[in-house]
Structure formats: structure tokens, C-alpha cells
């Protein structure tokens with residue numbers, strides 16, 4: 001099953017996970033990124049914060065590619081409404097994991113879709129419950145390096161999966177892109193269509 005977008009599609013993200021998930025649509029796309037200072041972005045709620053960061057990540061790419069659909073996203077882990085982003089160092093990673101140990105946290109991904117001078121945004125929330133983690137586990141996991149490029153200092157799609165007792169919601173949202181929600185949003189905005197037999201090689 002394949003889809004095509006009504007305009008050229010650009011993913012404004014350096015995340016290999018987002019690239020892999022967007023590929024599920026089977027629609028061609030390019031990756032174009034521009035650096036943004038995530039720390040200078042604010043929001044009055046966790047969902048608003050991730051949406052505002054997602055919007056910021058896509059803005060300059062969209063300005064330079066006005067004939068395209070530009071997609072950008074931001075994923076953060078929230079515990080007690082406090083954001084846990086990507087850890088800067090091993091101590092910060094250990095602190096993140098100690099806070100997540102034995103508790104349920106929320107992973108929110110904000111997604112921005114730029115097209116026709118418009119920016120449409122949505123977010124997806126997934127609840128993840130961790131088993132209680134021993135100090136030895138935390139040290140070994142952080143030493144493996146898996147935690148460093150990931151919000152909350154874990155990867156649910158890697159060996160980090162061994163910490164997860166329960167997931168309530170979209171798994172792909174935790175990995176960085178709620179692809180089912182994104183497909184539905186693109187469909188709602190009439191930016192994507194199913195490639196039916198006979199139209200597959202039309203362009």
C-alpha cells in the first residue's frame with residue numbers, strides 16, 4: 001500500500017527514527033534540517049511546548065521551500081508535568097532514569113505541518129510505565145550509550161524496552177513520530193492520497 005502527497009514532501013528532522021517512520025507512507029520525501037535553539041522556546045502546557053518547538057524546527061525550512069509540505073516534530077518525556085529532554089551527560093541520564101523508575105510518565109510528540117503559508121499542528125500523548133530500576137541497571141544502561149540522543153534518556157525501540165512494563169497509546173509516538181496520527185492529519189488536510197493501481201507510475 002502506497003500514498004502520494006499533493007506537493008513535494010520534506011521532513012525537517014535529523015532523527016533516523018522519524019525518517020524510518022515517515023517511510024511507511026511509501027511517498028517520496030527529502031530530509032532538510034536547520035538548527036534551532038529549542039531552549040529558547042516556551043509553552044504554557046507540555047503539549048503547547050512540544051508543538052511550539054516542532055513549529056520552530058520546521059519554520060526556516062518551510063520559508064525556503066514554499067511549494068512543499070514540510071513536517072517537523074518534537075518529542076519530550078514529562079513526569080509530574082516536568083520535561084525530560086535528551087540528557088547532556090551521564091549524570092543527567094541517570095537522574096532522568098531514577099525519576100522514571102517504577103512510575104508512569106507521559107511522552108508527547110508535537111508535529112507541525114507547513115503547507116500553503118499555513119502551519120497546522122497536532123500532538124499525541126502516550127503513557128509509559130517503567131519497572132522499578134536498580135542503580136546497577138541504570139549505570140549499565142547509561143554506560144551502553146543508548147540514552148544519549150533520546151528524550152527521557154531511554155529508547156523504547158532498543159534495549160531500553162527492557163525497562164518498560166506497560167504502554168498505553170501509540171508506540172510510534174514514543175519513538176518520535178505518531179505516524180498514524182500524521183497520516184490522518186494529512187488526509188484531513190487533503191495533502192495525501194492513496195496510489196491506486198494504474199496511477200502508480202503517473203508521475
Ligand SMILES: Cc1cn([C@H]2C[C@H](O)[C@@H](COP(=O)(O)OP(=O)(O)OP(=O)(O)O)O2)c(=O)[nH]c1=O
Nearest residue numbers: 013014015074075150151154155156174175176
Ligand atoms: C522516549 C524516546 C525518545 N526517542 C527519541 C525520538 C527523538 O528522536 C528524540 C527526542 O529528540 P527530539 O528533539 O524530538 O528530536 P531529534 O533531536 O532526535 O531530531 P530533530 O530535532 O532533528 O527532529 O528521542 C526514541 O528514539 N525512543 C524513545 O523511547
